Amino acid sequence: MKKLTAFLIAAFILSLNIAVFAAPPQVSGPTAILIDSESGRVLYEKNADTKMYPASTTKVMTALLASEYKDLDEQVTASPNVVKIERGSSQIYINPGEVLTMRQLLYALMLPSANDAAIAIAEHLGGSIDGFATLMNERAQSLGAVNTHFVNPNGLHDDNHYTTARDLALIARDGMKNPVFREVVSTYHYEIPATNLQEARNYLTNSNKLISKFNNKYKYEYAIGIKTGYTTKSQHCLVGGATKDNLELITVVLGDTKDFMYPDTIAMFEYGFANFKKLELLKKDMIVTTVSIKNGDRKLNLLAAEDYLLTGKEEELEEIQKTKVVTMVEGVEAPVKKGDILGTVTYNFEDNKQKTINLIAEEDVLSTRLMDKISEANKKIKWWQIALIIVVLFLAWRTLVTYRKLKRRKRGLYLNIRKRY
Numbered sequence: 001m002k003k004l005t006a007f008l009i010a011a012f013i014l015s016l017n018i019a020v021f022a023a024p025p026q027v028s029g030p031t032a033i034l035i036d037s038e039s040g041r042v043l044y045e046k047n048a049d050t051k052m053y054p055a056s057t058t059k060v061m062t063a064l065l066a067s068e069y070k071d072l073d074e075q076v077t078a079s080p081n082v083v084k085i086e087r088g089s090s091q092i093y094i095n096p097g098e099v100l101t102m103r104q105l106l107y108a109l110m111l112p113s114a115n116d117a118a119i120a121i122a123e124h125l126g127g128s129i130d131g132f133a134t135l136m137n138e139r140a141q142s143l144g145a146v147n148t149h150f151v152n153p154n155g156l157h158d159d160n161h162y163t164t165a166r167d168l169a170l171i172a173r174d175g176m177k178n179p180v181f182r183e184v185v186s187t188y189h190y191e192i193p194a195t196n197l198q199e200a201r202n203y204l205t206n207s208n209k210l211i212s213k214f215n216n217k218y219k220y221e222y223a224i225g226i227k228t229g230y231t232t233k234s235q236h237c238l239v240g241g242a243t244k245d246n247l248e249l250i251t252v253v254l255g256d257t258k259d260f261m262y263p264d265t266i267a268m269f270e271y272g273f274a275n276f277k278k279l280e281l282l283k284k285d286m287i288v289t290t291v292s293i294k295n296g297d298r299k300l301n302l303l304a305a306e307d308y309l310l311t312g313k314e315e316e317l318e319e320i321q322k323t324k325v326v327t328m329v330e331g332v333e334a335p336v337k338k339g340d341i342l343g344t345v346t347y348n349f350e351d352n353k354q355k356t357i358n359l360i361a362e363e364d365v366l367s368t369r370l371m372d373k374i375s376e377a378n379k380k381i382k383w384w385q386i387a388l389i390i391v392v393l394f395l396a397w398r399t400l401v402t403y404r405k406l407k408r409r410k411r412g413l414y415l416n417i418r419k420r421y
Helices: 002-022 055-067 102-110 115-126 129-142 165-175 179-185 261-275 314-322 370-380 383-420
Strands: 031-036 042-046 075-077 099-101 189-192 201-205 223-231 235-244 247-256 277-282 287-292 299-304 308-312 324-328 341-349 352-361
Touching: 031 165, 031 261, 042 165, 042 261, 055 102, 055 115, 055 129, 055 165, 055 179, 055 223, 055 235, 075 115, 099 102, 102 115, 102 179, 102 189, 102 201, 115 129, 129 165, 165 179, 165 223, 165 235, 165 247, 179 223, 235 261, 247 261, 277 314, 287 324, 287 341, 299 341, 308 314, 308 352, 314 341
Parallel strands: none
Antiparallel strands: 031 042, 031 247, 075 099, 189 201, 223 235, 235 247, 277 308, 287 299, 299 352, 324 341, 341 352
16 A cells, blocks of 8 residues: 555656646746757747847857857957946956957957957957947848847947847857857856966856856756846846757847846756657658659659758657648659659748758659650660670671672682583
């Protein structure tokens, strides 16, 4: 009886845990989002399109543009503008005329959130703060971050400087595709050697407590970055990244409180990892459909040209498979070669078109038309084969001619002998 009671209690507790994991996270902040980094699919959102002040999470865009620079070891000479920032704001106290590399500035930008480093980067890449802001806004638009407007590279407050949780997630997702960006945002400590004006800076540590090596209160074992932010107008902001079991997630919380910014982020991560996984929709060389080819001598299997994995819930797989749409290339007729692209397969769900995969021919298909068969046969005959046939026919002809000559000579010789006798 005791064993049965213990079993029932354990089963009840387990069911409670499953229910907790299945339920969306209770996010305290006013706006938040959780997305799959690979596909961009939204896994959870709360007021994700509300315009907010991003504070230093602005630097995600600044770092994205800087990490793509052609030479990160190029030297940058700081202008007098590097000291024109709010007193008491995050900085590494760069002096006008000081020379640092783009790489050093990038680490200073994303670890201690140096606003003066942001100025130096912006002026080097954009020629001016306004010029760099134009680059930022153009990139945001190209990524679909349509509710974003930047006026500076560091996020110091301006009423016309805003974004949304959704837009910031799109920007962060693009950044995480860049190996340099990924390396920088996941680094906890970095040292800048002595420059022409200052001693070595060995104190650069990441403000993101998710990857802290000493503060375990908010340390998250699967975290891989990305950036924190705070001003009195924006309140506490955090763009987070984490990876577990082949699943990479990105979170954004804006306008949160100091006490809930990290718990909200971790709650979204835990929800994502507990409820979502990579669903295998297609496997390379898998038969997707079988079609008849005009004038073809057989039916043809069309194969997936590549694997397609989508982040989702296990129970969604059947419904997602039902949205599969196969589209054939117009005007396809035999002959067809193995590997020819003859169509595509697309999955549609949540009103969004997802990745489109090419469909290729499994084998050759010959045409049933006589002229096509002749043409196909001609294509298969090589020049050396034709030459060999000609040589063989010539030799056969010469052999026949020689044989007949010899036969006539022999017959003539025989007749002459008879006449003598």
